[in-house]
Amino acid sequence: MKAAYFLDGEVHVGEMPDPTPSKGQVLVRTHSCGLCASDTHFLHAGQAVIDLSKEYGGPYASLDLAQAFVPGHEYVGEVIDYGPDSKRAISPGRKVTSIPIMRQSGTHAVVGFSNSCPGGFGEYMLLDEDFVMEVPAGMDDAMAAMTEPLAVGLEHARRGLPVSGDVPLVIGCGAIGLGVIAGLKLAGIAPIVAADFHKSRRDLALKMGADIVIDPRELSPYEPIADLGMRQVNLVYECVGVPGLLQKIIQSVSFGARIVMGGYCMEPEQLLVFAAQNKRLTVHFAAGEEPQDMELALRSIDNGKVDVSAWIGARIGLGGVAQALAEMSGPQAPVRTVVDPRKL
Structure with missing residues (x-):
């Protein structure tokens, strides 16, 4: 062949x-x-x-x-x-x-x-x-x-156990981050905040269902957000995979936040456990898609719920x-x- x-x-x-x-x-x-x-x-x-x-x-x-x-x-x-x-x-x-x-x-x-x-x-x-x-x-x-790349994001989205009242933040709007946004949208979670350095990716995040997009160089996505009535994000999806970012999230999020690690980082990561413990944080580690995510992804693309x-x-x-x-x-x-x- x-x-x-x-x-x-x-x-x-x-x-x-x-x-x-x-x-x-x-x-x-x-x-x-x-x-x-x-x-x-x-x-x-x-x-x-x-x-x-x-x-x-x-x-x-x-x-x-x-x-x-x-x-x-x-x-x-x-x-x-x-x-x-x-x-x-x-x-x-x-x-x-x-x-x-x-x-x-x-x-x-x-x-x-x-x-x-x-x-x-x-x-x-x-x-x-x-x-x-x-x-x-x-x-x-x-x-x-x-279907497969969307399914990865859907798996990551559900791994954070999102519920009504959560304000999720998706960091990084490549395929995985965009799939997370789609998964949150399918689950009826809103508002969704997305952060990326590149305008083209932020525009795609809006198309996938994000409600607010942020350039982290201009505004911290962890601080109270005026357009959300000064609410703060409490569920963070890391979809980048660079060393140091998890610790940055731990330092920045508020008490009781949840973090989903979706980006693959193949380098050692140093964490200050003291900070995470004092804030009572939960970290979930997401991986690849499962058959249920593939089925939902294929169905959602076919019926137009995810474009x-x-x-x-x-x-x-x-x-x-x-x-x-x-x-x-x-x-x-x-x-x-x-x-x-x-x-x-």
Whole structure:
């Protein structure tokens, strides 16, 4: 199959072996796949992630960067076939997406971060038939590919146990932060405050349902907010993942606040426990999405309750992957560029 694959810290486009499904595995022809910041992390610093997984436990410990692998974990594809003795619940020709986890046939891998389970930057993928979900007929491929990134934000949103009366603050309005805003909105939580240094991201936060957006250089989002009748935020979602930010939040929030750590920080973080204890703070650590989040994300995109169309920038072929990954970190970059591996 044709694929964009990673090897030796570079993006290559060429032929990779066609995957063959085993029992419980679905062979899928990829239609669209989103490019994620985690793809660039693995391109440039993948060994650090692997080493952390080996030392502390994590899903990436078995990935071997000395061998080529095909990234892409935000995908939609067409069912082609199943491995022997599979359930075959979804008919060939139907489109599906899934949580990017493979647990069938003795394999435990993250699709797109595995040498045995190629991701959506290739023409074909293997998916776990227990996790695949059928995409509604007529749904745009690129929109369906946004299911996984939206689902991450939905998981983070519910991890904070939001209730009526909360005033949440979302720090960082990339895909995760925008998904958190969407999840809070779906749960009927308001008002929602969002903070980001970049106007384009703050504008997207408003489109996703934020009520107030703040440039932290101009106004502290932790202080009483005039537009909220001098109320203060009490539930903070950290969606950035830079060292020092958690301690900054601890120092800044008011008594009894809750904090959700959603941004992935792979560097040591120093905390002054004294400050957190005196304020009786609660810190939740969020991770990846679960099947219930994928189901809600797909349903919400399909019925229009969450509009992710503003996330989608260019739609490219395999030949554009390297450049798109190099350009995706800037503030003016789209939330998601989408690759169609059927095109060069």
